[in-house]
Amino acid sequence: MSNTADMRTAYGRTLTDIGRTNPDVVVLGADTTSSLKTAGFGKEFPDRFFNVGIAEANMVSVAAGLAISGKIPFASTYAIFLPGRAVDQIRNSIAYPTRGGRRGLNVKMVVSHGGLSVGADGGSHQQIEDIAIMRAIPNMRVLIPADAVAAEGLTRIMAAEYGPCYMRMARSPTPVVHPESAQFGGMSATLREGSDCTIIACGITVSMAMEAARILKADGIDASVIDMFSIKPIDTEVLEKAARSTGHIVTCEEHNIIGGMGSAVAETVSGAYPVPVSRIGVSDMFGESARDNQIQMLLEKHGITAINIANRAREIRKSR
Amino acid sequence: MKLNYCRTRQNVMRARRLVIRATTAAGSGHPGGSFSMGEIMGCLFNGHLRFDAGNPQWEDRDRLVLSKGHAAPGLFSNLAVAGYIDESELDTLRSLGSRLQGHPDLKCPGVEFCGGSLGIGLSFSIGVALAARLDGRDYHVYTIIGDGESNEGQIWEAAMTASKYNMDNITAILDRNFIQQDSYTEEVMPLDRRMEGDTPAEMWSDPSRWRTAEKWRSFGWNVIEIDGHRIEQIDAALKTARATKQVPTIIIARTIKGKSVEHMEDNPAWHGKAANPEMIPVIHEEIGAQFAIAPSIIAGDMGDLEGEVSRCAEGRADMIHMDVMDGKFVPNRTFDHVKLKQLRSVTEIPFDTHLMIADPVRHVRDYVEAGSDIVTVHAEECDRSSFGEIHDYLRENQVGVGIAVNPDTDMPSWSHGFIPTLDQVIIMSVIPGRSGQKYIESIHQKTAGIVSLLREHKFAGVVEADGGVNLENIGACFDDGARAFVGGSAIVGRDDVRAAIRGFRDAVIDARRKMLLSKAFEAGGAGLVSRWTSLHDIGAKGEKLAGMARESGYV
Numbered sequence: 001m002s003n004t005a006d007m008r009t010a011y012g013r014t015l016t017d018i019g020r021t022n023p024d025v026v027v028l029g030a031d032t033t034s035s036l037k038t039a040g041f042g043k044e045f046p047d048r049f050f051n052v053g054i055a056e057a058n059m060v061s062v063a064a065g066l067a068i069s070g071k072i073p074f075a076s077t078y079a080i081f082l083p084g085r086a087v088d089q090i091r092n093s094i095a096y097p098t099r100g101g102r103r104g105l106n107v108k109m110v111v112s113h114g115g116l117s118v119g120a121d122g123g124s125h126q127q128i129e130d131i132a133i134m135r136a137i138p139n140m141r142v143l144i145p146a147d148a149v150a151a152e153g154l155t156r157i158m159a160a161e162y163g164p165c166y167m168r169m170a171r172s173p174t175p176v177v178h179p180e181s182a183q184f185g186g187m188s189a190t191l192r193e194g195s196d197c198t199i200i201a202c203g204i205t206v207s208m209a210m211e212a213a214r215i216l217k218a219d220g221i222d223a224s225v226i227d228m229f230s231i232k233p234i235d236t237e238v239l240e241k242a243a244r245s246t247g248h249i250v251t252c253e254e255h256n257i258i259g260g261m262g263s264a265v266a267e268t269v270s271g272a273y274p275v276p277v278s279r280i281g282v283s284d285m286f287g288e289s290a291r292d293n294q295i296q297m298l299l300e301k302h303g304i305t306a307i308n309i310a311n312r313a314r315e316i317r318k319s320r
Numbered sequence: 321m322k323l324n325y326c327r328t329r330q331n332v333m334r335a336r337r338l339v340i341r342a343t344t345a346a347g348s349g350h351p352g353g354s355f356s357m358g359e360i361m362g363c364l365f366n367g368h369l370r371f372d373a374g375n376p377q378w379e380d381r382d383r384l385v386l387s388k389g390h391a392a393p394g395l396f397s398n399l400a401v402a403g404y405i406d407e408s409e410l411d412t413l414r415s416l417g418s419r420l421q422g423h424p425d426l427k428c429p430g431v432e433f434c435g436g437s438l439g440i441g442l443s444f445s446i447g448v449a450l451a452a453r454l455d456g457r458d459y460h461v462y463t464i465i466g467d468g469e470s471n472e473g474q475i476w477e478a479a480m481t482a483s484k485y486n487m488d489n490i491t492a493i494l495d496r497n498f499i500q501q502d503s504y505t506e507e508v509m510p511l512d513r514r515m516e517g518d519t520p521a522e523m524w525s526d527p528s529r530w531r532t533a534e535k536w537r538s539f540g541w542n543v544i545e546i547d548g549h550r551i552e553q554i555d556a557a558l559k560t561a562r563a564t565k566q567v568p569t570i571i572i573a574r575t576i577k578g579k580s581v582e583h584m585e586d587n588p589a590w591h592g593k594a595a596n597p598e599m600i601p602v603i604h605e606e607i608g609a610q611f612a613i614a615p616s617i618i619a620g621d622m623g624d625l626e627g628e629v630s631r632c633a634e635g636r637a638d639m640i641h642m643d644v645m646d647g648k649f650v651p652n653r654t655f656d657h658v659k660l661k662q663l664r665s666v667t668e669i670p671f672d673t674h675l676m677i678a679d680p681v682r683h684v685r686d687y688v689e690a691g692s693d694i695v696t697v698h699a700e701e702c703d704r705s706s707f708g709e710i711h712d713y714l715r716e717n718q719v720g721v722g723i724a725v726n727p728d729t730d731m732p733s734w735s736h737g738f739i740p741t742l743d744q745v746i747i748m749s750v751i752p753g754r755s756g757q758k759y760i761e762s763i764h765q766k767t768a769g770i771v772s773l774l775r776e777h778k779f780a781g782v783v784e785a786d787g788g789v790n791l792e793n794i795g796a797c798f799d800d801g802a803r804a805f806v807g808g809s810a811i812v813g814r815d816d817v818r819a820a821i822r823g824f825r826d827a828v829i830d831a832r833r834k835m836l837l838s839k840a841f842e843a844g845g846a847g848l849v850s851r852w853t854s855l856h857d858i859g860a861k862g863e864k865l866a867g868m869a870r871e872s873g874y875v
Contacts, residue, residue, distance in 0.1 A: 052477070055474075055480075063447060089443075093443075
């Protein structure tokens, strides 16, 4: 397996780097700034760094005030405490305010600890609803990096482009799937071209999708793998092309099966070029604690594995 | 910037009428909380908020954040008065395609924050204030929060944050009206202390039960407590707040929900309900019929004018009437601008300075510099040119402009051109010169005549009855059209000034109720009279009105 890297470290390092050239970038934290790796930004730019304590609703609303005054605030904490806790403030103070052509305020919400792979902290801390919540909010952009390269690339794009954004990172280091030179200006990255089926993943499941493609290859099935790093807006063109060329799609994500990336793909495909979409995710239930060496087992319990992706791909081909 | 007391009072009235116009057109909305913050908004827009209605996005403007967003009509009406939008746009409130949404929205010029969901505005203001600091700008953020809204935990998150970051460029104003949607705040979720009885009156009458200020102080805030309907107190508090460094300031403004429309006052039913269109003429009249009691200190101990001013302040006078006599225009002498300046330090209550002096154009500057809020000069001592000079000078200095006429003088024809911009007309009902004379009966008729002349010339100010006004004749003075009342011996001559002022107030309120009953009868006959009367369902007002309606033969 390829080398792994930590998304949070990439995020923190990139923020500080952007901060050196863009004085409008400010950073907010909620007592998790060491964990989110934003503390380094605070050391270098103490005047542009605001740790508001364990008060997430307050944090995103303060960020809104900074944004309406021309700043580019990055507000970070764990996924479970942001969409899960402050959806009203995110909706009403960040996404809703619109003046002239600028839809929503320019706040970047960047979280780590998305999905089941949080592990040991348990079901209370495993945010499996955030994609559904955030993509249902008008004006909101939803991004999920698969690795540290994407985390850096997407952070730079968020800082450069106007609009409210949500970016969800994983807690644990993830295998690097993108080359250093990868660009994230689009909405998806096709990591493998294949003609027999399409596997779509986001976040930590992208490397599983790559592994699944290798398994399928051994069976003579040639799979495409798409990293759908932008859930909203979603890459309709690429999805339609995939549907037309491979005839079916398998999705996999560490999110509730309802409302997540798979739902977004199914919604789009059903309109653009309807083909079967088989979705892998958490089957509308909560997670549970798993120590670091058990996280793979927790994911396995919910069917979020390379082998399961490969199996689904085979099944869906057979049923046609 | 000095706040113009008279203009603020007029604009508050204008804005309240627009709130009724807008919410009635919409058929819904929140008049109660719009009215409780009426004077607060008036003071912000007329002397504190730095803004340019022609350039709503001016970078150095002060920001006004209405966190209690349901009071949107109270914000929109002030934006109209300030010139951001046309008054007629208020008719589109809550309508499809309107810039005036049900809650404040950036669609409307002048709105800084999309309110509606409660508890967010103070946090948002901190962000705006932090940005000002980062950018080295000196604009100030004014944030109005509600007492019901203070149930939200986020208010207290923000309270801690503003304190941590020493946000002295934020002033929060708590509109403490004691009512939220379900009921009285101290019943739903006490900010001070749980209510024992069933009316909020117990909460105001006993300051030892107030806890809100302590809460904010313990969060590290500078706290100022005021009567939120007294313009001079709001003005002073806002000045202190802006001058306070290193800590954020909150002004706890005790207010009356629905203020200035009796049936809405202190009535939880009017938190979020529009008036019935048939009531508009009556409500419009009521909002316009605000009044002021202005005791004259020369009726007291001339050797202790400081003491007399204090008595008037403790008695809750609306203004203090300052009779300046020079021994030339009138035979007597009272005091001059030097004394007035000394008295200014005793109270913030507006000084209603009445210059009974010869050649006022030569002295008016002294009385402005001494701290007058209104200066009234005698028509007998002016002509078009000298009054023009006085008029312009007073307006430039944000001081109310008044003309006084003696019992045997009429409004001179040269004065007619000034009427639209006059703030006050004093109609003397005794021969000026000394206190304690009897009201000259023929002045009632004269006043009514002047009032109709003023109306013809689009007068927006107040007629003040001055001389021999007492409990027996004050109702008739109100009927004549007077809305300010000078009380000499009938107030300052009494031991209990507060009780005397209360007596004056009650008498005027009775006269006003009679006037409104007649207005209701005129607009909709006995049916409207009884429907209007029955709206007064808090306390004994309804019963009293019903009795008056019967007495007057309306029902």
